[in-house]
Amino acid sequence: MxxxxxxxxxxxxxxxxxxxxxxxxxxxxxxxxxxxxxxxxxxxxxxxxxxxxxxxxxxxxxxxxxxxxxxxxxxxxxxxxxxxxxxxxxxxxxxxxxxxxxxxxxxxxxxxxxxxxxxxxxxxxxxxxxxxxxxxxxxxxxxxxxxxxxxxxxxxxxxxxxxxxxxxxxxxxxxxxxxxxxxxxxxxxxxxxxxxxxxxxxxxxxxxxxxxxxxxxxxxxxxxxxxxxxxxNLFTGTFVGEPPMNVFTAQARDQDGHLQLDLGQGLHLTYRADAFAPEVRATLLARKEIVLGVRPYAVHRDTAGAEAKVIANQWLGDQSHIAASFADGTIVLVEHDRADVAVGDAIHVRLAPEDLHVFDKDTGAALSHGAHMA
Ligand SMILES: Nc1ncnc2c1ncn2[C@@H]1O[C@H](COP(=O)(O)OP(=O)(O)OP(=O)(O)O)[C@@H](O)[C@H]1O
Ligand SMILES: [Mg+2]
Missing domain, CATH: 3.40.50.300 (P-loop containing nucleotide triphosphate hydrolases)
Incomplete structure (x- = not known):
């Protein structure tokens, strides 16, 4: 050594x-x-x-x-x-x-x-x-x-x-x-x-x-x-990375053997239970509230995803930054092609389990990254 x-x-x-x-x-x-x-x-x-x-x-x-x-x-x-x-x-x-x-x-x-x-x-x-x-x-x-x-x-x-x-x-x-x-x-x-x-x-x-x-x-x-x-932790997660990581508070529950993340406003994300390691599932389910983080370039438009409403779409010369209202806040997506969406459009966004970062609501400490414990 x-x-x-x-x-x-x-x-x-x-x-x-x-x-x-x-x-x-x-x-x-x-x-x-x-x-x-x-x-x-x-x-x-x-x-x-x-x-x-x-x-x-x-x-x-x-x-x-x-x-x-x-x-x-x-x-x-x-x-x-x-x-x-x-x-x-x-x-x-x-x-x-x-x-x-x-x-x-x-x-x-x-x-x-x-x-x-x-x-x-x-x-x-x-x-x-x-x-x-x-x-x-x-x-x-x-x-x-x-x-x-x-x-x-x-x-x-x-x-x-x-x-x-x-x-x-x-x-x-x-x-x-x-x-x-x-x-x-x-x-x-x-x-x-x-x-x-x-x-x-x-x-x-x-x-x-x-x-x-x-x-x-x-x-x-x-x-x-x-x-x-x-x-x-949540500080590092949101400080490093451009544009910053999207964050939402959520509640995890077991729904017929699926892991469901409830983001409020009637919005929930449902994942196969085996998309996460058993100890990740147990940790998330044991918390009353968690903070969910997903990087803008990991948010994908997909008809199978949850609905969001476009509030801005900027083309920066080499990438599009789309902001959309989602859950109780705003979600930002980065796409490398010029995105053909306008303000007011409804889009669907998919948050893949491997792209989710989960943080403790009180301390900000990371709990899991994708399928695995932090
Ligand atoms: N000589 C000093 N006397 C009293 N407080 C100081 C002194 N020097 C720095 N501080 C305080 O200590 C803290 C850290 O300052 P420091 O200069 O190390 O920050 P920094 O990260 O280098 O900031 P910057 O990016 O602005 O250069 C600040 O709150 C600053 O006000
Ligand atoms: Mg300095």
Whole structure:
């Protein structure tokens, strides 16, 4: 069993005085293997930057331990942690050129000038900023400063690279291009990186594993595929995935040996009992109410399905998003062809048992995914 390069155990961050403090990061455990790219994904204020800054040493760890490359680092000053970080606010030295900013750590480490030059060339070509190396940070754009800051972190030989929203300022096309290049750069050199983002496409494209955070709590830490197929709870289920997962409250009952899910408004979905594992059936039947989740691209129009009334149909150039009133709410379907339905039309939607995610009504914890227990 390979041991983790980075290991966070019971890490908390409190800001401010005891009693009226903000509990920004709550009891986080996290293992990162050497060579992995991890995305910290979550909405604004969920504790991403705080987590990164504690690992880098720019913020005190209120509780818990952080181990990196076999040593506890949470009390060490930043310079002794061997961690490179690209900051959300760039933090370039304003008095030296962009090129000197990028080369700074390598020069300080007394690397031969030719080697420094080669490395700067490599990373700045990759990030498309070779033309601004002689300029000062304040005279270049935000997107250029951001790439300079990223270059300054990536160029370093460190145990761990922390990248806080490294592409937030870039326009979509450049972002998409650089995303692929950055991943290749990191993987080719065997670097280990944690990248903060609130862009789930970026997290999915770049990361080996995604750490989903909300309210200071790590909600799920898993491969993108697992997060999509088996969200740990209702938060992750509805936060990751575009458009978001449809959710309905429902009640399960045994109807002549079939499993019936009652969605209210006289609407029920009936499934063969053996469409679910026996323990899934037992779990669902034991609950008074459950929350049902189904992803928009898993909702199929089928005359055998339940009726829904179209309230919107948008063609996005490569897919149709149909919204229809269904049960006590709205259901959204994604179709890859241009859907020929108009507002007011009645459609029939089928929710296949293998596409159903079921969550606990009170805690939000996942109970089952398709036929199997969560
Ligand atoms: N220095 C500070 N003093 C007090 N509270 C802080 C401080 N820094 C952050 N916080 C609070 O801690 C929580 C987490 O902040 P953090 O910056 O880690 O979030 P984030 O996930 O990086 O958000 P964003 O996506 O907006 O960058 C927020 O409620 C924030 O207001
Ligand atoms: Mg932040």
């Amino acid at each position: 390979m041991s983790a390069l980075l290991k966070l155990t019971g890490v908390d961050k409190f800001y401010g005085a005891i009693g009226k403090s903000v509990h920004a990061v709550q009891n986080i455990d996290m293992d990162v293997m050497k060579g992995e790219i991890i995305a910290l994904l979550g909405s604004s204020g969920c504790g991403k930057t705080s987590t990164l800054r504690m690992i880098a040493g720019f913020e005190e760890t209120s509780r818990g331990t952080i181990e990196l490359a076999g040593r506890e680092i949470q009390t060490l000053p930043p310079v002794r942690r061997n961690v490179a970080m690209a900051f959300e606010g760039y933090s370039l030295y304003p008095t030296v050129t962009v090129g000197e900013n990028i080369a700074f750590a390598l020069k300080a480490a007394k690397l031969p000038a030719s080697e420094v030059e080669a490395k700067v060339k490599e990373v700045t070509e990759m990030l498309e900023i070779t033309d601004i190396l002689h300029r000062y940070p304040t005279s270049v754009s935000g997107g250029q400063q951001q790439r300079a800051s990223l270059a300054r972190a990536l160029i370093r030989d460190a145990d761990l690279h922390l990248l806080d929203e490294p592409m937030g300022q870039l326009e979509p096309q450049l972002r998409t291009l650089l995303r692929g290049r950055i991943k290749y750069y990191i993987k080719e050199r065997g670097l280990t990186a944690i990248l903060v983002t609130h862009d789930q496409t970026e997290a999915n494209a770049l990361a080996d594993r995604i750490a989903v955070m909300e309210g200071g709590v790590l909600q799920q830490f898993a491969a993108p595929q697992t997060i999509k197929e088996a969200p740990a």
